[in-house]
Amino acid sequence: EPEVTQTPSHQVTQMGQEVILRCVPISNHLYFYWYRQILGQKVEFLVSFYNNEISEKSEIFDDQFSVERPDGSNFTLKIRSTKLEDSAMYFCASSVGLSADTQYFGPGTRLTVL
Amino acid sequence: AQSVTQPDIHITVSEGASLELRCNYSYGATPYLFWYVQSPGQGLQLLLKYFSGDTLVQGIKGFEAEFKRSQSSFNLRKPSVHWSDAAEYFCAVAFNAGNMLTFGGGTRLMVKP
Numbered sequence: 001e002p003e004v005t006q007t008p009s010h011q012v013t014q015m016g017q018e019v020i021l022r023c024v025p026i027s028n029h030l031y032f033y034w035y036r037q038i039l040g041q042k043v044e045f046l047v048s049f050y051n052n053e054i055s056e057k058s059e060i061f062d063d064q065f066s067v068e069r070p071d072g073s074n075f076t077l078k079i080r081s082t083k084l085e086d087s088a089m090y091f092c093a094s095s096v097g098l099s100a101d102t103q104y105f106g107p108g109t110r111l112t113v114l
Numbered sequence: 115a116q117s118v119t120q121p122d123i124h125i126t127v128s129e130g131a132s133l134e135l136r137c138n139y140s141y142g143a144t145p146y147l148f149w150y151v152q153s154p155g156q157g158l159q160l161l162l163k164y165f166s167g168d169t170l171v172q173g174i175k176g177f178e179a180e181f182k183r184s185q186s187s188f189n190l191r192k193p194s195v196h197w198s199d200a201a202e203y204f205c206a207v208a209f210n211a212g213n214m215l216t217f218g219g220g221t222r223l224m225v226k227p
Contacts, residue, residue, distance in 0.1 A: 043217040105158035
């Protein structure tokens, strides 16, 4: 069964450094998403992406964040200058279509900012 | 504001007992409703979803959920819990066609032998 994959599974970085989290969505899916879960808190929506554009973003997704689909398979989340409060589990998801189509989630990348 | 509430943070049940996990949402119309499960170290796996039609939906692993419009609820049930069901369960809703999921806080299920 096709699945969303994410790399790395765990990333440790120093405050102020740039990080790129990588995701490979399911191949025939057209919509891509990033969510995050700070330890002990809810899963929160960050951004959705379709047709090489951001279609929706939350208040969390400020200028420090960016997303990109650099090729036909990868979908990345970049944090330009990490802060301690960026430490969280980051989940990538993808879906075939819109209108609340089922989103399939990857296993997550645990980001630790020191 | 739109919100999703899972009132129970932790639930412990005995293996073989029945289970009901509660989920309530706040929204002016009927949203799209989902239940996901997260095992330790794993991602979020979809258990079931409700978009329209029959208000009782069947999912994987023997789970079912019932949408009750009058109570703004979408409770998850299983008639007989297995030890492997121990995990964290998340209710999620999509309030509009933008497809952004809003999650509840999660319920951690522990299963006693």
